[in-house]
Amino acid sequence: MINDEYFLAALRLTAGTDPIPAHVSAAAREVYGLRIAGSVTAAPVAESAAIRTSSGTRGDDGSHLVRFVAAGLTFDLEVTVGDGLIDVAGQVLPHPGEGALVDVRTPHLTLTRRVGQHGHFAATGLPPGWLSVVCHRPGHAPVQTRWVRIRP
Numbered sequence: 001m002i003n004d005e006y007f008l009a010a011l012r013l014t015a016g017t018d019p020i021p022a023h024v025s026a027a028a029r030e031v032y033g034l035r036i037a038g039s040v041t042a043a044p045v046a047e048s049a050a051i052r053t054s055s056g057t058r059g060d061d062g063s064h065l066v067r068f069v070a071a072g073l074t075f076d077l078e079v080t081v082g083d084g085l086i087d088v089a090g091q092v093l094p095h096p097g098e099g100a101l102v103d104v105r106t107p108h109l110t111l112t113r114r115v116g117q118h119g120h121f122a123a124t125g126l127p128p129g130w131l132s133v134v135c136h137r138p139g140h141a142p143v144q145t146r147w148v149r150i151r152p
Helices: 002-015 022-033
Strands: 040-044 064-070 073-082 085-093 101-106 109-114 120-126 129-136 143-145 148-150
Touching: 073 129, 073 143, 085 101, 085 129, 101 120, 109 120
Parallel strands: 040 143
Antiparallel strands: 040 064, 064 073, 073 085, 085 120, 101 109, 101 129, 129 143, 129 148
């Protein structure tokens, strides 16, 4: 009996009469909207000596250190979860240049910060979940980190 159901489902798919569920299409559109055309994606770096502290990549205060590298830029992010919200303190090295901006993004919120004199930036009060950082440099393609999931 169950083979008949699979056979009928296969026929519907082949005939193209089985529509894609609305929630699947909506989720695909939301994800597509998060992309940044023409950007370079920075990949996470495996735990390295430069990022490793005496207690590893997770600090005693619950903070988490993550490093991403691409296109000559390094992102060092210290993510702290407190009171159910995420705080991000980061640095872009080398300094991306005058007028550089950083977007700290979640799927539903983007906070834009000006990069400080030494490449530092911070964003607080973000909801837990998926997080990405994008650096906009004048005259260069944006560089974005991969999405990482931050859990309380």
